[in-house]
Amino acid sequence: MTTTSTVNPVLRVAPAAPTEAAAHFRASLAFHADVSDVAAALAADGDPGFVVLDSRSTESWDQGHVPGAVHLPTALIPERARQLLDRSVPVVTYCWGPGCNGATRAALALAELGYQVKEMLGGFEYWVREGFEFETRRGRERRAADSLTAPVDGDCGC
16 A cells, blocks of 8 residues: 655645755845835935836836936836946836836846846835835835835834
């Protein structure tokens, strides 16, 4: 008689060894920044040490963007990045949100041109959903934080 043990879907593939996991997550942090960290750095006094780049279309930019961001659609990066960005300053890219890979494509294009770059996880969608101020062609706006994406009062603690 053969006995089949059932392993749940989470553990069907065993977790990585701790040293491999640490290397992976350290690398992930080298490539990504989250919305609240970007917002905190931009809100602090002084130069945050990076520039934020919105890689969406002009229509999307007009609909809303991170205050102080540089607008450079992904398709224009190869021809315009050198005019708008200083290679010595890291760039944080964003696009619409987690369902869009535009920020990843923009980050790749910039990295191939020699820029240090990170992608802002969550993109513009999570910037707005977390309650941070944004600019539109009509001026500045802010929406209440979405309790499913950010604490309504205080810091998430992560």
